[in-house]
């Protein structure tokens with residue numbers, strides 16, 4: 001039986017990406033490794049529209065978040081932590097572990113963070129030196145407007161802005177330099193269409209200056225130590241890097257850096273959402289403007305979500321469930337990879353069948369979804 005992985009991380013990777021990992025290993029001290037590293041950096045620079053340096057850690061997204069916390073926070077720092085779900089909360093927990101004093105700002109599950117909310121909180125807490133934001137909250141499928149949020153904070157009052165881009169980078173615009181982000185964390189296994197295992201950290205000039213002046217609370221995640229080897233003529237990693245994952249990332253970036261990639265992700269999200277609603281499910285994110293191009297979450301008001309999930313699994317279709325307070329209440333389907341109309345119709349057709357006795361409430365879901373796919 002074919003299996004269709006629809007979890008929001010890991011996401012399916014292409015045959016080319018899988019195959020690239022089977023290439024013979026090369027040593028990580030030497031020109032060949034450096035040129036591959038530079039090729040990855042160059043592609044990331046195009047994706048992020050920034051020439052800034054990116055550090056690659058052998059870690060998952062949580063490791064990249066911890067790197068930001070270890071380098072930018074501590075008992076001497078007050079942090080404004082904005083959360084609208086599980087991952088915003090996680091960033092907060094990591095920071096608490098590093099001893100930071102934390103001010104919480106929360107949006108309800110399924111709702112997004114508005115520029116007004118954050119601008120007001122910054123205004124009220126001028127002693128906060130760091131602001132934490134999540135671009136795409138994967139637990140609910142919310143996309144926060146990071147560019148507009150930052151723009152709403154007067155430049156001279158901006159704390160250091162650290163962003164969890166673990167489930168956004170690669171699938172939607174994320175332009176840290178243009179937007180005014182100081183530290184961006186992401187990972188390989190979601191929008192970057194690479195197997196799990198790489199955590200990426202990008203810093204602004206202000207970010208690099210700050211890490212130079214602060215003592216990092218971690219040895220392995222010390223960004224200043226990383227910077228020193230990046231600045232060599234032949235940049236490298238201070239410790240042994242997962243070379244095969246670098247091969248995969250280098251390959252996967254070529255698949256993302258095509259014209260119209262972000263539009264395709266938005267189209268897939270729009271079409272899937274239209275079909276899902278027409279099937280009788282209820283989208284968790286009510287406001288269209290906050291819906292993620294990478295993952296869609298939905299519940300079944302009149303029915304049993306665990307039963308639908310179970311039926312999907314029996315077909316070989318594997319989405320994710322809810323986390324924390326949403327456990328057992330929602331299904332999350334991802335569309336980070338090259339999901340187009342055939343994959344959408346497969347997901348919707350499978351959902352229809354999985355509805356069982358709840359099928360009575362279904363509308364003309366294929367028509368609705370296809371019109372949304374074709375529409376603007």
Ligand SMILES: *Cc1c(COP(=O)(O)O)cnc(C)c1O
Pocket residue numbers: 009060061062063087134136137138139164165166167187
């Ligand atoms: C997946 C995810 C994480 C955690 O990443 P891991 O790779 O599982 O450690 C953090 N933040 C967001 C927004 C995520 O989607």
